[in-house]
Amino acid sequence: MSDKLKNAKIIFVVGGPGSGKGTQCEKVVAKYGYTHLSSGDLLRAEVASGSERGKNLSAIMQRGELVPLDTVLDMIKEAMIAKADVSKGYLIDGYPREVKQGEEFEKKIGPPSLLLYIDAKSETMVKRLMKRGETSGRADDNEETIKKRLDLYYKATEPVIAFYEGRGIVRKIDSEGSVDDVFSNVAKAVDSLK
Numbered sequence: 076m077s078d079k080l081k082n083a084k085i086i087f088v089v090g091g092p093g094s095g096k097g098t099q100c101e102k103v104v105a106k107y108g109y110t111h112l113s114s115g116d117l118l119r120a121e122v123a124s125g126s127e128r129g130k131n132l133s134a135i136m137q138r139g140e141l142v143p144l145d146t147v148l149d150m151i152k153e154a155m156i157a158k159a160d161v162s163k164g165y166l167i168d169g170y171p172r173e174v175k176q177g178e179e180f181e182k183k184i185g186p187p188s189l190l191l192y193i194d195a196k197s198e199t200m201v202k203r204l205m206k207r208g209e210t211s212g213r214a215d216d217n218e219e220t221i222k223k224r225l226d227l228y229y230k231a232t233e234p235v236i237a238f239y240e241g242r243g244i245v246r247k248i249d250s251e252g253s254v255d256d257v258f259s260n261v262a263k264a265v266d267s268l269k
């Protein structure tokens with residue numbers, strides 16, 4: 076476990092693609108001053124940098140597959156350490172994507188206090204992503220890749236929720252409603268930490 080992050084308050088934000096994780100995280104940042112780290116955003120920044128590592132990542136992400144565990148974890152850890160002196164806590168968005176990622180995170184960084192499970196129906200997620208794709212410029216917001224991302228979510232990521240349920244830290248949030256309705260439930264869960 077890392078020294079600088081020893082007492083860090085950590086919230087995992089898990090849910091399917093397009094469920095509204097990023098949207099809710101922004102609101103938690105505004106209200107609670109947490110640091111938002113989206114693993115997808117970190118990877119996209121690496122791709123945008125034009126680095127050799129970024130080129131490899133780009134192809135994997137366009138196929139809707141998972142990039143190697145160590146790559147994402149190192150990026151998250153670096154970003155956490157950079158904010159350690161000023162952060163009230165961390166929202167880790169879009170990670171863990173599989174149980175193994177959670178286990179490695181805990182070995183290298185520490186345990187989460189809460190897992191926010193942002194839950195929407197698959198039709199809702201597809202609809203939101205197709206709409207987001209009109210303006211996002213994301214290479215993976217297209218019908219074919221969305222389908223692969225959803226399949227992988229149900230296969231690899233849903234077991235993560237069951238894994239942490241055993242520890243009693245999962246709060247399931249229905250995200251079919253409006254952004255503000257969803258946030259009122261997210262806020263209750265975050266408040267329960269204090």
Ligand SMILES: Nc1ccn([C@@H]2O[C@H](COP(=O)(O)OP(=O)(O)OP(=O)(O)O)[C@@H](O)[C@H]2O)c(=O)n1
Pocket residue numbers: 091092093094096097114115116118135136137139140141142143147168169170171172215224
């Ligand atoms: N821990 C992670 C996070 C992201 N990715 C890669 O980055 C892509 C985009 O991740 P993210 O932005 O988190 O996408 P989604 O959750 O699918 O969508 P959203 O931004 O809508 O949450 C994933 O499909 C995957 O290829 C990954 O491999 N491992």
Ligand SMILES: Nc1nc2c(ncn2[C@@H]2O[C@H](COP(=O)(O)OP(=O)(O)O)[C@@H](O)[C@H]2O)c(=O)[nH]1
Pocket residue numbers: 090091092093094095096097098099203204206207250251252253254255257
């Ligand atoms: N109606 C509705 N739309 C939402 C909600 N949350 C997010 N969206 C929309 O759904 C899309 C995906 O949201 P995003 O936060 O990027 O989801 P993520 O993929 O889980 O990070 C965005 O275009 C949002 O505008 C919500 O609670 N209600």
Ligand SMILES: [Mg+2]
Pocket residue numbers: 096097113115169
């Ligand atoms: Mg997102």
